[in-house]
Amino acid sequence: MSAAINIAVVGLGFGEAFVPIYQAHPSVGRIALVDVSTERLARVGEMYGVESRYTSYEDMLADSTWDAVHILAPVSFHANYTLAALRAGKHVACAVPMATDLADIDEIIEAQAASGKQYMMMETSTFAREFRAVQNLLQDGSLGDLTLYKGVHIQNLDGYPPYWLGFPPMQYITHALSPALRLTGTSVKDVVAYGSGRLDEDQTGTSQNPYPTEVGLFRLDGHDLVPEVTMSFFKVARPYIEGFSVYGSKASVEWPPVEKTTPLVYELQDLDPNQADTGLRGRRSTTVELAVDDGTELLPEPLRRFVDTYEVLPANGDAPVWKSAEHGGSHPHLVHEFISAVVEGCVPTVGPVTAAEWTAPGICAHESAMNDGERVVVPQYRGRSGR
Template sequence: MMMETVVYAREFLFMKELYDKGELGKVQFLKASHQQDMDGWPGYWPGLPPMYYATHCVGPVLGLMRSEAEYVSCFGSGTIREEMHGFYNSPYAVETTHIKFRDSDLSAHIYRSLFDVARQYRESFEVYGSKQSVEWPLIEGRPLVVHTAKRPEPEIPSETESPDYAHLLPEPIRAFTKQGVYDADEHQHLSFTQGGGHGGSHPHLVHAFLDALKNNTQPYPNAVQSANITCVGILAHESAKQGGAVIKLPEFTLLK
């Protein structure tokens, strides 16, 4: 199992619940982003191609319907500082990718930036359905926006606070979906503090892993699904270097 936080975050669980109940209607499109200023991070980060670390935005677009990527096409945009080019032989400030889903009429759009782009930290996920769509807020801490079809135009959008899904967990670990539980820890990783506690995902993903071990079941994402999610980012960067060439996911990343 890959411990991908976003597919266990409360916002994703909220959208997954809407999908599972049929409230979104037919899903028509998905979009996600992960933007972060990584200046000052450890020495292996500078110059990293944005799509090399794309699981936070690939995971939710594939995870909502447990989909697989069939092929990708990616473009690089902009240029980071020249002193960072040599680390990974990559100049791109932003990489933006389209993912074609396997055995589906759907595609998704993801984009990432790590250096020299003015943006507050953002891990976003958006889903557009025929009945309802859900959009991520532009500013951290604001509510999600749910759009409901066929209402009078001013009534289509509504700001919606994502509920917490601690009730899905065993009682002794429910409190750990709240960021305040960790406030006394002086060794918090910057990714946790910037990411607003990763949407309360940590106890959910640990519980899913241990439950899979106990019951001998497959967690999400399992090994093959994790390979599919990860290879999207790796191959997307290869596509960017080739001017947006279409690159197929390898067979070992596809469930039989």
């Protein structure tokens, strides 16, 4: 394979956002678009000047032009599309989650090892500017010991495509849980979870899941932190929120209640020796905004503009379009991590084993919720091929 990677972007609803980033990457050659909608293929293809277009995923896989695929199709396709691509000799980047079934996770790990190709789950939260800033605070000792973690993903899916009806919230856990696992470098040992509320009849779909919300406690392997995660897709009245708060013995960071505003840092102050005379008790904390880190120095120069709002000059001559950098500016970092892993032949940060460790706890949490909070042991994946 040449140094220039030819990649197919599969699913242009979410996937459109990645097209200009791949086009700008210095190690990417040609790009193909794959989508069942001919209208969407035409619109995105004309905007970005991409001539290679497929309505059939299988036809694209059969074309030896393409070295890699980035799967951004609906969740139900993730496992089968990943397996088909690996067995066709393609490198795979895949949106979250890796799979919704433990057997599929095992099969993907085995298929990746047999293929010799790279696999990366494109988890946005651990490549976002907010996570990078928190990670820096932990590494320089500012947070102290991690003692409490709360992950949350609340998103009302009324009006979304029908395949989301009744989707078990915990099976989409990676955005809310993975920051805790990356910060601690651990995996989940076991989980206890409960469902909260009941879906209306027209929201249940075919999954047999009755819960609009699921809440879980995750016990880690080798770390005292016990992450608490709340996942909700229906019947909760609040704007979208997807984030995490992490608390330490010296300082803490809380996710803001309103998306796209800055998290707050609380720093514990020394106990005032004269405080008892005032009638007050306990140690006080100062509050400042988190200094976020876009990490542009980690990116090739052509990708740096994609960490913030950027301009697209349509190839068809239409007026310029401004696009927002969603998910904390993570998209160019994800692209660069995946392409670098392919070019250098190294396991990406969220390789198959790490992806399994971040995905399986949610599958097990839903099992726990469906069994009235029964403790469920999570499979362990370390020692298998791929990080």
